[in-house]
Amino acid sequence: MQNKPSFSQSLIPLVCLDIGGTLTKVTFAAKKDFIVNCQTKQELKIQNENEDYEIHFLSHPNSLDVLIQNLEQIGFIVDGESHIQTFYITGGGSFKYYDQISKYGKIVRINEFDALKFGFKLLDSIKYKNTYFTFNNGIEYLQLTASIYPFILVNIGSGVSILKFDNEDQFARISGTCLGGGMFLGLSHLFTGINDFDELLKMTKRGSNAATDLLIDEVHLGFQSPTRDKNEKHVAVSMGKLKQNSNLNQSDLVKSLLYMTTYNISQIAFLHSKLHNIDRVFFSGHFIRNHEETLQCISEAFSYFSKLDQQNRHPYFIKHDGFIGSLGSFWNGIQTYKQNNNH
Amino acid sequence: MQNNPSFSQNLIPIVCLDIGGTLTKLTFATKKGFCLKCQTKKELKIVNEIEDYEIHFISHPNSLDKLIENLEGIGFIVDGKSYIQNFYITGGGSFKYYDQISNYGKIIRINEFDALKFGFKLLDSIKYKNTYFTFNNGIEYLQLTASIYPFILVNIGSGVSILKFDNEDQFARISGTSLGGGMFLGLSHLFTGINDFDELLKMTKQGSNAHTDLLMDEVHLGFQSPTRNKNEKHVAVSMGKLDQNTNINKSDLVKSLLYMTTYNISQIAFLHSKLHNIERVFFSGHFIRNHDETLQCINEAFSYFSKLDQQNRHPYFIKHDGFIGSLGSFWNGIQSFKQGNH
Numbered sequence: 290m291q292n293k294p295s296f297s298q299s300l301i302p303l304v305c306l307d308i309g310g311t312l313t314k315v316t317f318a319a320k321k322d323f324i325v326n327c328q329t330k331q332e333l334k335i336q337n338e339n340e341d342y343e344i345h346f347l348s349h350p351n352s353l354d355v356l357i358q359n360l361e362q363i364g365f366i367v368d369g370e371s372h373i374q375t376f377y378i379t380g381g382g383s384f385k386y387y388d389q390i391s392k393y394g395k396i397v398r399i400n401e402f403d404a405l406k407f408g409f410k411l412l413d414s415i416k417y418k419n420t421y422f423t424f425n426n427g428i429e430y431l432q433l434t435a436s437i438y439p440f441i442l443v444n445i446g447s448g449v450s451i452l453k454f455d456n457e458d459q460f461a462r463i464s465g466t467c468l469g470g471g472m473f474l475g476l477s478h479l480f481t482g483i484n485d486f487d488e489l490l491k492m493t494k495r496g497s498n499a500a501t502d503l504l505i506d507e508v509h510l511g512f513q514s515p516t517r518d519k520n521e522k523h524v525a526v527s528m529g530k531l532k533q534n535s536n537l538n539q540s541d542l543v544k545s546l547l548y549m550t551t552y553n554i555s556q557i558a559f560l561h562s563k564l565h566n567i568d569r570v571f572f573s574g575h576f577i578r579n580h581e582e583t584l585q586c587i588s589e590a591f592s593y594f595s596k597l598d599q600q601n602r603h604p605y606f607i608k609h610d611g612f613i614g615s616l617g618s619f620w621n622g623i624q625t626y627k628q629n630n631n632h
Numbered sequence: 633m634q635n636n637p638s639f640s641q642n643l644i645p646i647v648c649l650d651i652g653g654t655l656t657k658l659t660f661a662t663k664k665g666f667c668l669k670c671q672t673k674k675e676l677k678i679v680n681e682i683e684d685y686e687i688h689f690i691s692h693p694n695s696l697d698k699l700i701e702n703l704e705g706i707g708f709i710v711d712g713k714s715y716i717q718n719f720y721i722t723g724g725g726s727f728k729y730y731d732q733i734s735n736y737g738k739i740i741r742i743n744e745f746d747a748l749k750f751g752f753k754l755l756d757s758i759k760y761k762n763t764y765f766t767f768n769n770g771i772e773y774l775q776l777t778a779s780i781y782p783f784i785l786v787n788i789g790s791g792v793s794i795l796k797f798d799n800e801d802q803f804a805r806i807s808g809t810s811l812g813g814g815m816f817l818g819l820s821h822l823f824t825g826i827n828d829f830d831e832l833l834k835m836t837k838q839g840s841n842a843h844t845d846l847l848m849d850e851v852h853l854g855f856q857s858p859t860r861n862k863n864e865k866h867v868a869v870s871m872g873k874l875d876q877n878t879n880i881n882k883s884d885l886v887k888s889l890l891y892m893t894t895y896n897i898s899q900i901a902f903l904h905s906k907l908h909n910i911e912r913v914f915f916s917g918h919f920i921r922n923h924d925e926t927l928q929c930i931n932e933a934f935s936y937f938s939k940l941d942q943q944n945r946h947p948y949f950i951k952h953d954g955f956i957g958s959l960g961s962f963w964n965g966i967q968s969f970k971q972g973n974h
Contacts, residue, residue: 447846447869458738464940467867468811468896475874479885480822484875503790503814524810526790532827542822553811553896560903597807627928 296372297364301342303396303626304365304373305618306356306381307404313351315359316615318322318342318623327362333609337415348613351382353389364629366393375625377618379404399618401462408617410457412609413437418623420608422603423573424584431605440605443558445574447471451561463565466557470576481539489543493582496544500537503529523593524548547586550576555590555604568602574611639715642666642708644685646969647708647716647737648961649699650747651723656694658702659958661685661966670705676952680758687962689955694725696732708737714956718968720961722747742961745803749908751836751960753800755952756780763951764899764914767927774948782910783948788917790814794904806908809900813919816893824882832886839887843880846872866936867891898933898947911945916953 299320307314319325321336321343330348335344349355360366361475365373372393378387379401387396399407412420413436421431441463442452449469454460470486483492506521508529527549531537562570570591577583588605595602609616642663650657662668664679664686671690678687691697703709708716716737721730722744728750730739742750755763756779763772784806785795792812797803813829821827826835849864851872870892874880905913913934920926930947952959 309920376950447872448851466896466899467845467870467872468892471869471875472892475844475869475871476819479874479878482878501818502810508791526812526814526818527809527810528818528822529790529814532814532816532821549811549815553809556809557900557903560900560907566904566905 291624296367297323300364301374301623301626302365302372302374302558303377303619303622304360304375305377305615305622306315306380306383306390307612307615307618308351308378308386309530310382311351312348312611313356314346314612314615315356316332316344316346316612316619317363317365318619319342323583325363327359333612335417335609337414339415344616346609346615348611351386353386356386356390357393360393373620377622379614379618397622399621401614403621404617405452406454406458406460406615406617408609408613408615409437409454411616411620412613413457421601422608423605424581424588425603426585437569439557440569440571441562441565441567442571442573443554443570444575445469445554447474447575449554449574451558453561453565453567464557464561466554468550470550470574473546473576475499476546477543477564480542483539487580490547490580490582492540493544494545496540496542498524498540498541498545498548501530502527502548524552543558545585547582548590551583551586552590552593555587556594558604559591559594559598563598569605570602571605571607573607573613575611577606577610579606579608579610639710640666643707643715644966644969645708645715645717645718646962646965647703647718648720648958648965649723649726649733649954650957650961651694651726651729653725654694655691655954656699656725657723657955657958658690658692658699659687659955659962660706660708661687663963668706670702676955678758678760678952680817682758687959689952689958691954694729696729699729699733700736703736718965720965722961724959733825740965742964744957746964747805747957747960748795749797749801749960751952751956751964752780754959754963755956756800764948765951766946766948767924767931768946769928770797780912783912783914784901784905784908784910785914785916786897788812788897788915788919790817790918792897792900792917794901796904796908796910807900807904809897811893811896813893813917816889816919819889819954820886823885826882830923832923833890833923836887836890837884839881839883839885839893841867841884841888843877843884844873844888845870845891867895890925891933894926894929895933895936898930899937901947902934902937902941906941912948913945914948914950916950918954920949920953922949922951922953 301318305316329345333346356628371393371552375395375397377397377399379399397415419430422428438454438456440454444450447470449466451464452460453463477489502524503526505523505525508525558570572587591604644661648659664684672688676689690702714736719733719737719739720742721739722742761775762773765771781797781799783797787793790813792809793805794807795803796806820832845867846869848866848868851868901913915930934947
C-alpha cells in the first residue's frame with residue numbers, strides 16, 4: 290500500500306455519494322490546487338470562482354471495498370481512522386450500504402428528487418460554464434450568463450422520464466415514454482444476441498438504415514408534408530423494408546433501432562416543450578452516456594422536429610450527466626458545513 | 633355470363649373509385665330500395681334521409697377485369713355498353729387504369745386531399761349516425777347531432793399521418809411518425825417470419841406482454857408519477873426484459889409490439905390534440921382495419937394518456953374507414969350530377 294498522508298486540512302470533510310443500480314458516484318471538495326492522489330474524472334472538476342474549493346468526481350462499480358479504498362487514497366481515511374464528518378447519500382441502491390458506511394461517518398440521506406434539484410441549483414448559482422453543451426459533430430459549450438431555468442429535462446435510461454424545472458426550487462415529472470433505452474437494448478439483443486450497449490453503439494457507426502427503413506423519398510406519402518422536398522432522407526416508415534426482407538446485417542438493424550429510438554423520444558420531447566412553452570430542452574441519462582453517435586442522433590432528430598415547426602432550436606446536453614445527483618448531495622452538504630463553520 | 637338487365641333508371645350514373653396500392657374502393661348510388669344483384673358491403677350502406685338515394689360500397693383487389701365485372705353486376709354496363717356518365721377517381725394507384733377506364737366513361741380526377749375532405753363533409757352534412765364510434769370491448773356508435781368539426785384524424789398505415797380538420801373545407805397534415813404499421817409489421821416479420829398482418833393480430837390474442845415488457849410495478853422508477861399506484865400493469869420499459877432473456881414465444885413478442893406501437897401513437901396523438909386544443913381525435917387507417925384487438929389497444933392507450941392528464945377522453949373510429957376517399961369522390965360527383973339534372 291502506498292504511503293498515506295495525514296488528514297489534510299485541504300479536504301472538506303464531506304463525502305457525497307449517489308449509489309445507483311450499478312455505479313457509485315462520489316463527489317467531494319478540496320481547497321484549490323490540492324493534489325488528489327486518487328484517480329478522479331479530471332474533465333469534470335469544477336472550480337468554484339466564488340469559493341476557495343474545487344469539486345472532484347469519481348465513479349466506480351458498487352462495492353464497499355472500492356469505496357473505502359478510494360476514500361483512503363483521497364485521504365479521508367488515514368490509518369484506518371475516518372476524518373469524514375458527514376456522508377450525504379442519495380440513489381436507489383444506497384440503502385444496502387448504510388450500515389457499513391455509517392462506521393465511517395454520520396449519514397444524511399437526500400432523496401433523488403432533491404438531489405437532482407440541488408445539483409442544477411448549484412450549477413446555476415455558480416454560473417458554471419463548462420457543463421451544458423450543444424452537439425453538432427462536436428461539443429460546443431454554452432456560455433451561460435443568465436439562469437438556465439425554466440427548462441425541460443429528458444432523462445433516457447431504460448425508460449424515459451420528462452421533467453420540468455420551473456425554477457431552482459421547483460420541478461416535477463410531467464411525462465415519459467416506455468420506448469427508451471431498454472427498448473433499444475432489448476430489441477437489439479433479440480436480433481443480434483448482443484446486449485453490451487457500448488458494443489451496439491460501435492456497430493451503429495458501420496451501419497446504414499437505408500436497408501431497413503423506408504425513407505421519405507421512397508414512398509408516396511398519401512398526405513404530403515409541406516417541407517417534404519427538403520427531408521427526403523428522413524425516415525417515413527421505420528423498419529419499413531423488413532416486411533419483405535429479413536436478411537440484413539446486424540449493424541444496419543441496430544442503427545435503425547437507434548434512429549427509431551432517438552427520433553421518437555425527440556419528437557415527444559419537442560411536443561412537451563411546445564405544450565409547456567419552454568424553449569430549453571436538456572437530454573440526459575444512461576442511454577446517452579455522452580457517446581458521440583447518440584448525441585449526434587438526438588441533435589439531428591430534435592432539430593428536425595424544430596425545423597418542421599419553423600424554428601431553429603437545438604437540444605442541450607450535460608457534461609456532468611450522471612453526477613448531478615451526487616453534486617446535489619454535495620450542495621446540501623456544503624450549505625450545512627458553511628453554516629457550522631461560519632462561512 | 634348472367635342475364636344482364638337493361639340500364640336501370642334507379643342507378644345514378646356516376647361511379648366513384650379510390651384506387652390504392654392494392655385495393656380498389658368503389659362507391660355508387662341507387663334510388664332507395666333498389667335491389668342490387670352484385671355483392672356489396674351491406675353494413676356500410678348509407679341511407680340518405682334528405683335525398684332519395686342510397687350509397688353503396690364495394691372493394692376488391694386492384695384489377696380492371698374485376699372492376700368491369702362488378703360494374704356489369706351492378707348494371708352500369710349492359711351488353712357491353714356503358715351507361716356511366718362520369719367516373720370520379722382518386723387514389724395513388726389510379727393513374728395505371730385511366731386509359732382503360734376511359735373506355736367506359738368520362739374521367740374526373742379528384743386528388744386524395746380533396747377526396748378525404750369531401751368524404752367527411754358528406755357524412756357531416758347528412759349527420760350520418762352510423763359511422764363514428766367508440767370502442768370498449770364493443771362498438772358504441774356516436775349519435776351526432778352537431779358538426780364533427782374541428783377534429784384530428786390519426787391515419788395509421790405503414791407510417792402515420794396526423795391531420796387537423798378545422799371545418800368542412802379546411803384541413804392540413806400537421807404531423808406524423810415513422811413508428812407505425814410498417815414498423816409493427818417489419819419487426820414482427822423479422823422475429824417471427826410471419827408477414828401476414830391478420831395472422832399477426834390473431835397471435836396477439838394468445839400472447840402476454842408480461843414476459844417481454846417491464847411493467848410499472850416491477851421497476852423502481854427514479855421519478856415516480858403521481859398516478860403511479862393506479863397504473864402498475866402499464867408498461868414502464870417496452871421490451872425491458874429482453875436484455876437478459878431472448879427465449880420468448882412469438883405471440884408474446886407480437887403482443888408487445890402491438891402495445892408499443894399503439895401506445896406510442898396514442899401518446900403522440902394526444903399531445904397534438906392538447907397542442908391544437910381539439911378534443912375529438914379519430915383513428916383510421918389500414919393498420920386498424922377495425923380489428924377488435926387494435927381498436928381495444930388504441931382505446932386503452934388513448935384513455936390512459938387522457939387520464940394521466942386528468943381528463944376522461946376516448947378516441948373515435950370510423951366504420952367507413954378506407955372508404956372516405958371514394959365517398960368524397962362521390963360527393964363531388966353528386967354535386968355535379970344534381971346541378972346537371974335539376
